[in-house]
Amino acid sequence: MTDEERQELLKKQKTDKLTPADRYKIPPQDMPEQDPVKRRSNVNEVATGYTETHARLEAMRCLQCKKAPCIKGCPVQIKIQDFVAAICDGDFKKALAVIKENSLLPAVCGRVCPQEVQCQQTCTVGLKFKDPTKAVSIGRLERFVADLDQEEIIPTVAPETGMKVAVIGSGPGGIVTAADTRRAGHDVTIFEAFHKTGGVLVYGIPEFRLPKAIVQKEIDVLTEMGVKIVCNFVVGRTRTIEQLMKEDGFDAVYIGVGAGLPRFMGIEGESLVGVFSANEYLTRANLMKAYDFGKGADTPIVRSKKVAVIGGGNVAMDSARTAVRLGAEKVYLVYRRTEKEMPARIEEVHHAKQEGVEFHILQSPKRVIGDQNSRVTAIECLKYRLGEPDESGRRRPIPIEGSEFQIDVDTCIIAIGNIANPLIRQTTAGLEFNKWGNILVDENCKTSLDGVYAGGDIVLGAATVILAMGQGRIAAAAINDYLAKKKQKS
Ligand SMILES: Cc1cc2nc3c(=O)[nH]c(=O)nc-3n(C[C@H](O)[C@H](O)[C@H](O)COP(=O)(O)OP(=O)(O)OC[C@H]3O[C@@H](n4cnc5c(N)ncnc54)[C@H](O)[C@@H]3O)c2cc1C
Structure with missing residues (x-):
């Protein structure tokens, strides 16, 4: 597709209402990539991202299905058709706001989520062509709007509650739990075993797939919100969960230690x-x-x-x-x-x-x-x-x-x-696990211990970023609820 043809289509979208037939005719927009020979010797990101023209054309391929089957394929139910429609209209701020209602890390998820087996698998366009590669590139569109987010919006934090939350592990699940519990006004501390925060996002997934500056930006938002971060702190060695709760005054704990063994x-x-x-x-x-x-x-x-x-x-x-x-x-x-x-x-x-x-x-x-x-x-x-x-x-x-x-x-x-590292298991009496060493939780990510919640890979086994985030969100809501009741009683 030539640049002129692209511009023609964009103009048409402004003046006429595109029919499904018009939309089917727009070819999938490939994302520009670094040359394979060059990138063999550097760690820079492979896919360099959509331009505004690419993004709007790709968004125009979306049929805006009433039933939006793509949403059913998304583990955190982002209102996909709404954010894609906003991109079509060139309202990128709105698009990002829609995504952020359900996902805190769109720049990360837009890059590493397995969209082809989630939202894109159920896309009507891909199904119509019986070719999954022709589905609307929802992940690339998510990445596009997230990357435009130059000015980071710091979420509002409710007045201090005086309640203390310990988040163990700073992977995607821990990041989301920390953000959502801090928003509710709790005093939140992340304890991280490594000298750097981010979990697998920084120590596992390579720079050429997920630039570390993107993860750091999310961590910076947490510190701006007032979340405390303590690195080089191995829960189970430096302090046990029992010590954190009984001696250090933490009212609730989220265990998000991943599956690092x-x-x-x-x-x-x-x-x-x-x-x-x-x-x-x-x-x-x-x-x-x-x-x-x-x-x-x-x-x-x-x-x-x-x-x-x-x-x-x-x-x-x-x-x-x-x-x-x-x-x-x-x-x-x-x-x-x-x-x-x-x-x-x-x-x-x-x-x-x-x-x-x-x-x-x-x-x-x-x-x-x-x-x-x-x-x-x-x-x-x-x-x-x-x-x-x-x-x-x-x-x-x-x-x-x-x-x-x-x-x-x-x-x-x-x-x-x-698989799960056995340290927490060996040092936390009363915490229940399955036969593979994963922590057992209920539908609110609550463990067998009062005030102790868990999510992400330590619960699910080695899974995905979006599933860890989803559980972090559920756990944070349950912790906020638990602490509100605890405060009422005291
Ligand atoms: C190389 C690699 C590539 C991957 N690629 C993808 C991908 O493309 N897409 C995708 O969706 N998923 C991918 N995954 C899986 C995904 O990264 C994980 O599912 C996700 O990161 C799990 O998040 P989490 O919050 O549960 O924990 P993690 O990200 O594992 O973070 C756990 C954190 O807890 C810390 N910790 C552990 N024990 C303790 C302790 N006792 N005290 C204090 N801190 C502790 C760890 O140091 C770590 O920082 C990949 C995984 C790996 C390893």
Whole structure:
């Protein structure tokens, strides 16, 4: 589509009412991206964002369906058709205000939410063309208006209640809980184990997908609102939940500690030098900025030549693409099912391929091989075939006996998932958990302990940013309610 054609359509939208047929004719607006060859050697954001023209044209593709099936696909029920209509009209402030009614972190969600399996999956336009890539790009539109938000609006805080809330963990769930409880006038403190706030948004998801300045802006809003932030504070080690409540005077606690414990495969050679959990690899690279080692940062990271990343989710894609940027000559993504079953976002798979990551599907390591110095030299893999669907609904991978072969590598990154860290469990009597170590909560995110709430990955297992935010919101509403009643009684 030429620029003139784009301008013509925008004019038409102002003068005539567009029919559904007109809207179907507008092609999906691609988002400009950094060239794949150039971006292999930098950590700048890959997708550079819509221009105003792109955004308005994309918004014009929306049919404004009365039943708005997209909203049903959104875990926090943003009024999607309203914000998209506001973009169509060029009223970007209104569009942002509509989004912010339900989502506090639109610049984050517009970038990392898996819209293709949420709001966009149910979009009528995509369904009409029987092609999900033709759905209205709701996520890109959300990002567009969020990025225009130059002047941050600091939410109003109610008069001080004198009640104290402890938020444990500063991931998306913790950020939302802190904002919503502070708005109600409570004295809120976030306790964070790391030296930096943001949770997976800063230590896991790489800069090239989510610039850290965006997360910092949200943290700055919290401090402007009067939320206190205490870093390098490990609840369960520095203080227990019981101490926070009984000795330090906190009236309510939100546990949002995520699922930060990496899973390993339990195969021979996993403790060799050069085997990393994806968590360690990404934390060094992102949070500690190891990509800038020797120039701006003092955290080293192995300079690998040949890297195998094991797994097929977002974490695996992030690890593989980070290895590319750290200068690896070959990066192999080894996954035991096929691309169809990969849990990673389609966009991430596409970007990884563009950047030269080689996909080894239907393969998985049987052991890691090392040299006399205990350094990784290769992985021995088995080939797999797919059987019947398992409990996850995906076809079960079945190893093919005698199919062993080796891939020469000097680094192996295990990205097969994360589980709950047992620290809170080991140090909090009376808190109930399921068999996987996730905290049990009711529909208000209340735990088995009075005044203690929980949400995000520690409840759901490794899930998504938007689900963690949604639970943070539910928990904050319940905490506000609980504290209002507590105050009345006192
Ligand atoms: C590499 C990677 C990529 C991902 N990509 C996506 C994506 O593209 N889209 C998406 O929607 N989701 C993605 N996810 C998942 C998503 O990031 C998580 O679901 C989400 O961050 C969970 O939020 P949370 O608030 O529960 O906790 P987290 O973000 O995990 O934050 C928990 C915080 O608690 C702190 N903490 C832990 N224990 C303690 C303690 N004892 N005391 C004090 N603080 C503690 C941690 O240091 C951390 O800062 C990804 C995850 C990873 C690891």
